Amino acid sequence: MTNDRRVLIHPDLDSLTGSVAARFLTKLIDILDEEDEAHIVLTGGTVGAATQRAIRDSSARDTVDWQRVHFWWGDERFLPAGHADRNDRQAREALLDSLNLPEANIHAFPTSDDVPDIAEAARVYARELAEWTKEGAIAPKFAITFLGVGPDGHVASLFPGRERYRSDPNTVIAVHDAPKPPPERLSLTMSVINSSDRVWMVLAGSDKASALGLALAGASINEVPVAGVQGRKRTVFFVDGAAARDVPEALIASTY
Template sequence: MTNARRVLVHPDSDALIGSVAARFITKTIDLLDEFDEINIVLTGGTVGGATQRAVRDSAARDSVDWTRVHFWWGDERFVPAGHPDRNDVQAREALLDALPTPESNIHAFPASDEIPDIDEAAAAYAAELRDAAPHDALYPRFDITFLGVGPDGHIASLFPNRDITNTGAATVIPVLNSPKPPPERLSLTLPVINSSDRIWAALAGADKAPALGLALAGATANEVPVAGVQGRRRTVFFVDQAAAAQVPENLIASTY
């Protein structure tokens, strides 16, 4: 199977969100036919949250055996547990609280009031990844990783001009002095993100067009982090018309 990057363009953000939600449910059913359990990496952000709500509200939602799905996050804001800015809080409200997924299958990053030292918090999440990994691997097999993309091209909490390709063997890193508030965050590293079988990045709005265009036209990952995204089997950018304005024509796909 090819791992070429492709762009699927939708008329508007509502069509984009509905399409991603429907594809997610269908693909999850297919994956659970193949594997006993699967691992999904969630993202925050406007489109991420809206997609999660669309999955929750779908008539097909209960076709999935959610008890066999493990949820992880690509990054998290290092704030106290229950804080409304946390991606896991948003995901619970949008989707997870409506699912029968066991609490043990929901792998949230440590909060700042649980492990106050951010380096220790990063190490704790790395250990949780390792505990869920097969054999001597450092992290589990990720089946789908959802990514949002900022107007500056950042993914998870990997920001431009931060040397994101030089993280050594780390799987989780502390992020200090983030250009977006709050200043302290935790993030998976780029190699861990790219270990996913499928990366699904969803972007909406004209403010995302320059970064996506640069990423697909040859910018480096350190310049535009989304340029470094490459899933093992598939890498798909789900975008609306506005976000697709600067995408090279040859990368636009008619189907998934």
Template sequence: MTNDRRVLVHPDKPALAAAVAARFMTKLLDILDEQAVAHIVLTGGSMGGAVLEAVASSPARTSIDWTRVHFWWGDERWVPAGDAERNDAQSFEALLDALELPEGNAHPFPASDSGLELDVAAEVYAAELAAHGVDGQPYPIFDITFLGVGPDGHIASLFPHRSGIQVTDRTVIAVRNSPKPPPERLSLTRPVLNSSQRVWFVLAGADKASALGLALAGASRDEVPVAGIKGRRRTVFFVDRDAAAEVPEQLIAPEY
């Protein structure tokens, strides 16, 4: 199966969120028809939350056996558990609380009030990944990984001109002095993200156009981290019209 990058353009943010939510539920049904469980990586941000809210409001979500779905996160802010700034808190509010997931199906990063130091928290999450690893890998097979993209081209908490995007000997890193607040974070590394079967980028707004255009034009991953992320089977950029302003015409797909 091809793993070429494709760009799907939607007229605005509401249409984008609704379309991604519908594709997610359809694909998840297909995945669960073929295998016992699915592993999904969630992202934060306004679009990450909007997609989950669209799933929550859709009658189609009742057709999915959510007890067979495990949720992970690509990165997390090092703030207390339940803080509104945490990606997991946003995900639970938008969708996960409504799913009544079995204990152990959601895998949030440790929080700053967990009693752990930041580096130890990274090791704890790495161990959680490894506990679900298959085929000798220290992480599960991620069926769909959602990622947002910052105006600077960062993904998860892997930022331009920082060492995080270059790390290959760990699955989770502690991030300090982040150029985007808060300064301390936890993040999956590039090899883990690139192990995903499908990477779905969801981004909207004119401020994302430059980073997207550069990534698709072959920019260095150190300069534009999103350029270094690609799913094994499929990589799709779901974008609104504003974010697509600098995308080469030949990369815009008429349909998925």
């Protein structure tokens, strides 16, 4: 595993999401030149959806063979199918419905009307992950995992002060007491996130600056979960100028 972390700063949200979209499409084409298929983990949130829309609107979008791309999620709100707050609905509207993508390639977390018990929902998603996991691995080979970062430093639905999540042996956890609504959520564990080849964190706004600065300065994972994120090959923070306020200059990269 490499310890290579880089921060790429963009002047505003539009340039941030446009740059990430362009890099994603270019990297995805490269990956598919070498692999039979690519597995991508999506995130929710305002910036996540804006990035997905930028991918959808890119002139390079249809150069990708989407038939060979699988989409997963880092976390999900345990709500009924089609609920406006579910990450999968937001991603479908922002991007997935515009792609030439088989429905079987969309691996959404279970909904509360399909699986009433959140603990069983976690087991269902864990089984689906296992079906796509090669022997000796803990999860599918995620080429790129997108993550947002909360003002408190949380990623996926791994919130501060919940140290047990760091060493949880499962691949998926049920969260019963999220500090922001809704309280019930499903999330990949940190070990699964860190099994990804590349982790791309996309964040914007001054409210994210403190968490980003603390993470890069070596804060406790228990207090600032994003500090524990580390992709196998590369970990990149794509940020706007406001979020980069507290980033050490030595970590700012001019290129990917």
